[in-house]
Amino acid sequence: xxxxxxxxxxxxxxxxxxxxxxxxxxxxxxxxxxxxxxxxxxxxxxxxxxxxxxxxxxxxxxxxxxxxxxxxxxxxxxxxxxxxxxxxxxxxxxxxxxxxxxxxxxxxxxxxxxxxxxxxxxxxxxxxxxxxxxxxxxxxxxxxxxxxxxxxxxxxxxxxxxxxxxxxxxxxxxxxxxxxxxxxxxxxxxxxxxxxxxxxxxxxxxxxxxxxxxxxxxxxxxxxxxxxxxxxxxxxxxxxxxxxxxxxxxxxxxxxxxxxxxxxxxxxxxxxxxxxxxxxxxxxxxxxxxxxxxxxxxxxxxxxxxxxxxxxxxxxxxxxxxxxxxxxxxxxxxxxxxxxxxxxxxxxxxxxxxxxxxxxxxxxxxxxxxxxxxxxxxxxxxxxxxxxxxxxxxxxxxxxxxxxxxxxxxxxxxxxxxxxxxxxxxxxxxxxxxxxxxxxxxxxxxxxxxxxxxxxxxxx
Amino acid sequence: xxxxxxxxxxxxxxxxxxxxxxxxxxxxxxxxxxxxxxxxxxxxxxxxxxxxxxxxxxxxxxxxxxxxxxxxxxxxxxxxxxxxxxxxxxxxxxxxxxxxxxxxxxxxxxxxxxxxxxxxxxxxxxxxxxxxxxxxxxxxxxxxxxxxxxxxxxxxxxxxxxxxxxxxxxxxxxxxxxxxxxxxxxxxxxxxxxxxxxxxxxxxxxxxxxxxxxxxxxxxxxxxxxxxxxxxxxxxxxxxxxxxxxxxxxxxxxxxxxxxxxxxxxxxxxxxxxxxxxxxxxxxxx
Numbered sequence: 001x002x003x004x005x006x007x008x009x010x011x012x013x014x015x016x017x018x019x020x021x022x023x024x025x026x027x028x029x030x031x032x033x034x035x036x037x038x039x040x041x042x043x044x045x046x047x048x049x050x051x052x053x054x055x056x057x058x059x060x061x062x063x064x065x066x067x068x069x070x071x072x073x074x075x076x077x078x079x080x081x082x083x084x085x086x087x088x089x090x091x092x093x094x095x096x097x098x099x100x101x102x103x104x105x106x107x108x109x110x111x112x113x114x115x116x117x118x119x120x121x122x123x124x125x126x127x128x129x130x131x132x133x134x135x136x137x138x139x140x141x142x143x144x145x146x147x148x149x150x151x152x153x154x155x156x157x158x159x160x161x162x163x164x165x166x167x168x169x170x171x172x173x174x175x176x177x178x179x180x181x182x183x184x185x186x187x188x189x190x191x192x193x194x195x196x197x198x199x200x201x202x203x204x205x206x207x208x209x210x211x212x213x214x215x216x217x218x219x220x221x222x223x224x225x226x227x228x229x230x231x232x233x234x235x236x237x238x239x240x241x242x243x244x245x246x247x248x249x250x251x252x253x254x255x256x257x258x259x260x261x262x263x264x265x266x267x268x269x270x271x272x273x274x275x276x277x278x279x280x281x282x283x284x285x286x287x288x289x290x291x292x293x294x295x296x297x298x299x300x301x302x303x304x305x306x307x308x309x310x311x312x313x314x315x316x317x318x319x320x321x322x323x324x325x326x327x328x329x330x331x332x333x334x335x336x337x338x339x340x341x342x343x344x345x346x347x348x349x350x351x352x353x354x355x356x357x358x359x360x361x362x363x364x365x366x367x368x369x370x371x372x373x374x375x376x377x378x379x380x381x382x383x384x385x386x387x388x389x390x391x392x393x394x395x396x397x398x399x400x401x402x403x404x405x406x407x408x409x410x411x412x413x414x415x416x417x418x419x420x421x422x423x424x425x426x427x428x429x430x431x432x433x434x435x436x437x438x439x440x441x442x443x444x445x446x447x448x449x450x451x452x453x454x455x456x457x458x459x460x
Numbered sequence: 461x462x463x464x465x466x467x468x469x470x471x472x473x474x475x476x477x478x479x480x481x482x483x484x485x486x487x488x489x490x491x492x493x494x495x496x497x498x499x500x501x502x503x504x505x506x507x508x509x510x511x512x513x514x515x516x517x518x519x520x521x522x523x524x525x526x527x528x529x530x531x532x533x534x535x536x537x538x539x540x541x542x543x544x545x546x547x548x549x550x551x552x553x554x555x556x557x558x559x560x561x562x563x564x565x566x567x568x569x570x571x572x573x574x575x576x577x578x579x580x581x582x583x584x585x586x587x588x589x590x591x592x593x594x595x596x597x598x599x600x601x602x603x604x605x606x607x608x609x610x611x612x613x614x615x616x617x618x619x620x621x622x623x624x625x626x627x628x629x630x631x632x633x634x635x636x637x638x639x640x641x642x643x644x645x646x647x648x649x650x651x652x653x654x655x656x657x658x659x660x661x662x663x664x665x666x667x668x669x670x671x672x673x674x675x676x677x678x679x680x681x682x683x684x685x686x687x688x689x690x691x692x693x694x695x696x697x698x699x700x701x702x703x704x705x706x707x708x709x710x711x712x713x714x715x716x717x718x719x720x721x722x723x724x725x726x727x728x729x730x731x732x733x734x735x736x737x738x739x740x741x742x743x744x745x746x
Contacts, residue, residue, distance in 0.1 A: 019707045023700045030696035030725075037737055069684045182682070191680060230525070230585045238524070238588050259588035260677050269681045272588075386679030394681060398668040405661040426717040440650075 016087040027080045032077065036068045042209075082179060085172045096165050100413075106150045107417050109430070115417075116439075117446045118432030125429040127154055130418040130457045134429060137456040141449050142416055156418040165436060167407030170400050177397030177444040184390025190214060196222040197278045197380040201246070205385040216268065219246040225275060225379040234322050239275055241381040265388055274382030281377040283316055283330060285353075288369045297373070305335055308368055308459045313337055317350060319375070327356040330372055412437035418453075429457050461517055463529075464581055466510035471576050473503030474541070474569040481562035487633055488641050493558035502567055504545040507572075511542060518583050525585045530599040533734070534579040539599070540730070541571035543607035547655070551611055555651060557643040563614035594673030602666030602691075606726050608659030609698070612652050613723035616716040619648040623713055629644055649712065653705060660698050667691050686737040690729035697722040 015021060039060065040047070048057045048066065064071030104111065112118050123130050131154040135145050138158060192205040192214055201221035204213035219241055227239040238258050245253040245265045255263040262271040280302035288295045289309050300306040302316045310316045313335040323329030333350040353361050358371040418431040431453060435442035477500035480669030484492040511529055529535045548564045551557075575581075622642050642648070670688070675681040682688060701718045704710035 020704055022703050023707065023710065026696045026700035026703070028691045030700070033689050033693050033696070036684060037689045037733070041684065069689075233585075235585065236588060237585065238591070260592040260594075262676070262679070269679055271677065273678065384679050387681070391675060391681065395672070398671070401664055402661065402668065405664060409657045409661060 009143060013087065016084055017091045018084075019088070021080075022088065023085050025077065025084055025132060029077055029081065032068070032074060035065055039065055039068075041069070042067055047369075060343045082176060085175060089128075089169050089172045093169060096169070100162040100165055103157065103159060103415065105148050105417075106153070106155040107197065107419065112349075112417075112419075112430055112432050115432035115434055117434065117443065117450075118430070119450050119454065120431075121429045121457060122425065122427075123421070123429060124426040125457065127420045127422040130427045130429055131156065131194070131418075133456045134418045134420065134431070134453060137453045138416055138418060141452060142414075145416075145418075152422065154394040154420040156420075157416070158417040159413065161411050162413050164411035165413050166406045167411065168410075170404030171408060172404075174397045174400035176405055177400060178394050181390040181393030181395075181397055184393055186390075189386070189388040189390065192385040193273070193383060194220075194385055195276070195380045195382050196220065196241075198222055198225045198378050201244075205383075218252075218265065220244070220270065220383075221246060222381050225381045226378070227275060229322075232325050239381075241272055241383070241418070243270060267389060269386050271384040271386070272381065273384040275379050276382065278378040278380045281319060281375045282318075286358075286371045286373055287314075290367055290369060310367075311337055312368075314368075316369075321377075321386075323352070323354065326354050328372070328375060329354050333369055334366075334368075353448040405448075413443065414442060416449075429453075430450050461514075461581075461583075462732075463514035463517055464576075466506055466513060467572065467581075468576060469623055470503050470506040470510055470541075471569065472570040472739060473499055473506055474545075474565060474572055477561065478565045478569050481558070481565055484558060485562055485641060487694060488680060493561075493641075496561055497552065497558060500545065501549065502563060503568075504542070504549060507542045507545060511539065514583070514624070518538075521583050522585050527586055528596050529583075530596060531586060531590055532580070532584065534575050534581045535602070536599065536730075537571050537575040537579060540603050540606060541568040541575075544568040544571070544610045547604070547607040547611045547658070551651060551655065555643070555647065557647065557651070559641045559643065560611075560615060560618065560651070563618050564611050567610045567614065589677060592673060592677065594676065598669040598673055601662050601669055605659045605662035605666050608655045608662060609694075609719075609723045609726045612659065613653035615648050615651045615655065616719040618642055619645055619652060620713060620720075621715040622648065623716070641664045645712075649715070652716065656698055656701055656719065656722075657711045660695075660702065663691070663695055663698065667695060679703045687729070690725070690733050694722060694725045695728050697725055707728045 043066070045057065052060070064073065066111070068074055109313060125133070125404075135147065135156055136143050138156060143158050145300045148155045148157070190207050192207040194202050194205040196202050196346045199222070201219050202217040202281050203216050205216060206213050223242040223244055225239070225241050228237045229235065230237045240256050240258040242256050243254070243263050244251055245263075247265075253263070253265050256273045257263045257270060259272050262269050264270075282299060282301050285298045285300070287293060287298055287308055292309070294309050296309055298306045298308075300316065302319055305315045307313050314332050315335060316330045317333045318331035319329070321328050330353050331350055332353055333348040335348055351361070351364055351366070353370045353372045354415055355372040355375070358373075361370045413436045414433065415435075416431070416433045418429065421428050421430070431450070433442070433446050433449070477496050479668070480492060480496035480499060484496055489594055514529040515526070518529060530539055545568050546617065548561065548568070551560065551564075622639055623645050626645065643651070667688075670691070671681040674683070674688075697718065701715060701722060704715055704718060
């Protein structure tokens with residue numbers, strides 16, 4: 001490698017190691033991310049043209065603003081972000097490993113001069129005696145000490161939470177782990193949906209943005225769907241589906257799923273997401289002929305005519321599950337007879353029957369008195385289907401991030417050094433300490449420590 | 461509802477605390493500062509009691525469907541005020557810098573006033589998507605994070621005022637007047653950093669619990685929904701702030717400005733997304 005190449009490589013390396021690049025990337029990511037929250041993503045071209053005009057639409061397409069979080073330039077920014085934090089970590093990690101794994105246990109006087117917190121005390125005790133007492137005091141106030149004798153000096157060293165220095169690198173690594181998990185999901189997973197009518201099953205699901213179904217390799221059957229509403233409200237309280245998984249024709253798994261409680265089989269998860277009506281509801285009426293008192297029970301689907309005693313007929317023209325807080329209501333049209341063909345726009349006498357008020361229709365004074373006993377609406381259940389083999393990697397990354405943040409912000413690597421040297425009158429004790437975080441708290445602690453240590457080695 | 465009355469008294473207490481804190485800046489009397497602190501602590505106690513009562517009332521009104529009061533805009537705003545005061549009290553106990561109250565309590569007061577005057581305080585049952593324990597973890601972590609950023613923003617404003625004044629009258633003449641009781645800019649800078657150090661992991665946890673919940677409910681931990689994206693924008697800004705501390709040329713005023721911008725983005729993430737944009741977090745409509 002020539003000098004020229006090397007300096008060019010170093011140039012690139014320094015660029016990706018720089019903290020300024022990190023700050024610039026973070027701010028650029030923050031600013032550009034706003035675009036996708038203002039311009040709706042992945043909508044129809046017509047919607048954009050209508051809202052912003054054709055010129056703006058062309059500009060948006062050229063700049064990839066309509067799916068910006070997957071655009072080449074946003075992905076490039078994310079790659080720069082990842083490379084930057086990798087390079088920064090690689091550059092700084094060896095020094096941290098050295099500090100943690102090979103601390104300077106035999107510091108010289110020059111080292112003590114660099115320490116922020118330090119002290120010096122002369123004592124009449126012998127070096128051995130003073131070192132023993134200092135070791136006892138440090139052990140009592142801080143932690144177990146390591147003793148190293150070198151060049152006639154007795155060096156004591158102790159440290160706590162050295163590993164917390166790795167916290168920030170754990171956070172950096174966690175971001176790479178989350179990216180890896182997201183990539184695994186993007187390459188080997190999918191998001192899809194399927195609507196299954198009550199009583200039927202499906203062995204395919206439909207991915208978003210594609211008409212080509214995905215084969216599940218097993219079958220999912222929906223035995224029952226049920227939606228429950230809050231009293232006097234259209235607000236659903238819960239909706240549930242009884243799902244059965246059939247693999248090779250065998251029932252292998254059964255679960256009632258609801259929103260916030262999915263079913264997982266072979267790495268594929270089914271989430272209760274929506275529901276809707278399937279076909280017309282089936283009604284169960286009791287009809288009494290006022291004149292004769294004759295009563296019949298009729299089961300009929302919405303829209304279909306049903307015969308009444310005396311030759312007339314009726315049909316359910318309209319239905320709602322919630323009619324002005326009165327509950328389920330059906331609008332009934334009386335027809336001249338079963339054979340009567342209903343023409344669009346043709347008007348027949350019609351009235352509303354309420355399920356919750358079975359005697360209400362008697363007050364109408366009509367020839368027939370209707371009570372709606374029950375109705376059965378078939379539903380389909382709408383399921384989101386997701387396969388994401390990377391999700392556990394993402395959670396691992398998230399866990400690392402939280403633990404790393406905690407270590408990086410709230411734990412402090414604290415070190416204490418004591419060096420004892422024999423003098424003519426006895427010995428000289430040099431001591432100092434250092435914390436890599438939360439200096440004010442360490443300062444207060446060190447004041448007390450210093451007083452107690454000096455007390456211990458002074459009193460003969 | 462008793463809780464609404466208690467929230468009203470809380471609002472008055474926060475207003476009182478705010479006024480007395482400002483009076484402290486003018487009078488520089490320790491007695492006034494003590495009164496302001498006591499009133500703000502009382503307000504916090506009332507706020508706590510009111511949230512507790514609302515929780516209890518939700519069971520009275522909805523029966524088995526009762527839930528922690530963290531689900532609609534009204535409840536989130538009064539909870540936000542509560543978390544701001546909680547973080548303020550933590551900082552107050554640690555630093556004992558009374559003047560900070562004049563710049564933090566107003567955030568809690570504004571939240572309470574807005575909630576009491578303009579927001580719907582009805583206790584409604586939850587739609588199925590919100591019936592999850594993740595809701596509680598998500599809301600608590602997010603709002604504690606937001607509150608830490610509110611404290612950081614208040615302190616940064618103090619920093620900018622004080623640093624601006626000190627630049628105008630360099631050395632010699634000590635800064636007097638209202639600024640006399642401000643902590644030194646070194647202390648302000650330190651509180652700013654500490655508050656963001658508390659807020660950043662909480663925001664991260666808030667985003668993670670939100671992602672976990674979304675994954676459990678819909679099978680997607682991240683969908684670039686505007687709310688998600690804005691929370692990430694806030695995360696990027698504070699990540700930039702934390703790194704800026706290690707770079708020469710980015711400390712001091714620039715860091716303070718970044719903290720103010722960060723809180724503006726936080727507020728947009730919390731309210732702007734719901735009131736201006738659209739997305740999964742639907743409480744803005746109510």
